[in-house]
Amino acid sequence: MLATILVEFPWMTTVALVGLVVVGPLAGAWLAPRSRMTGVLLGLSTLVIALATLFPASGEPVVGCTIEWDFPTLGAVELMGNLVLFVPAVLLAGVLTQRPLGVLIAASGASLLVEVIQAFATVLGRSCSTNDWLSNTLGALLGTVLAAAALRIARPTARPQQV
Known part of the structure; x- marks a missing residue:
C-alpha cells in the first residue's frame, strides 16, 4: 500500500528527507x-x-533473498x-538514549532481523533484499547524524564567568 502511494507521488520521499534534515536537529533538541x-x-x-x-x-x-547493492x-x-x-526512529532513539552510535548499530541489526524474518516468513508475502538493509542502514546513519546535531544544539553552553 505504501509503495503504491510512493510510486504515484515519488516526490514525497524527497520532501520527507529534506524536512527531516532541516527540522530534525531542531525538533530533536527541543525533545531532548x-x-x-x-x-x-x-x-x-x-x-x-x-x-x-x-x-x-x-x-x-518469495523464499530467499535478493542480493543487490544499489x-x-x-x-x-x-x-x-x-x-x-529509519531516520525518525533513529533520531528519536539517539536523542532519548543520548547514545546515537549505539542506536545506529542497533537499528542496522534490527533492519537485518527484519530482512531475515521476511526471508523465512513467506506467509507475509514479502521479499528479502540486501538493498532494503543497505537503505535502512543509510537512513539510520542519517538519523544518527541528526541526533548528534540535536544533542549538540540541546547541550547547555557554558557562559563566561564575570569578574
Missing part, C-alpha cells in the same frame, strides 16, 4: 529534555517501521522510502 514525549514518538515511529516491513503484503511469497537516489522510490523510514 522531554523524554516522555520523545519515547511516545519513538514508539509511534517504531510501529510505522513494523507495519511497513512486516505487515502481510499481497503477492507471491544506493538510494532521488528517483529510486522504494530505496528512498526505505532510507526515510
Whole structure:
C-alpha cells in the first residue's frame, strides 16, 4: 500500500528527507529534555517501521533473498522510502538514549532481523533484499547524524564567568 502511494507521488520521499534534515536537529533538541514525549514518538515511529516491513503484503511469497547493492537516489522510490523510514526512529532513539552510535548499530541489526524474518516468513508475502538493509542502514546513519546535531544544539553552553 505504501509503495503504491510512493510510486504515484515519488516526490514525497524527497520532501520527507529534506524536512527531516532541516527540522530534525531542531525538533530533536527541543525533545531532548522531554523524554516522555520523545519515547511516545519513538514508539509511534517504531510501529510505522513494523507495519511497513512486516505487515502481510499481497503477492507471491518469495523464499530467499535478493542480493543487490544499489544506493538510494532521488528517483529510486522504494530505496528512498526505505532510507526515510529509519531516520525518525533513529533520531528519536539517539536523542532519548543520548547514545546515537549505539542506536545506529542497533537499528542496522534490527533492519537485518527484519530482512531475515521476511526471508523465512513467506506467509507475509514479502521479499528479502540486501538493498532494503543497505537503505535502512543509510537512513539510520542519517538519523544518527541528526541526533548528534540535536544533542549538540540541546547541550547547555557554558557562559563566561564575570569578574
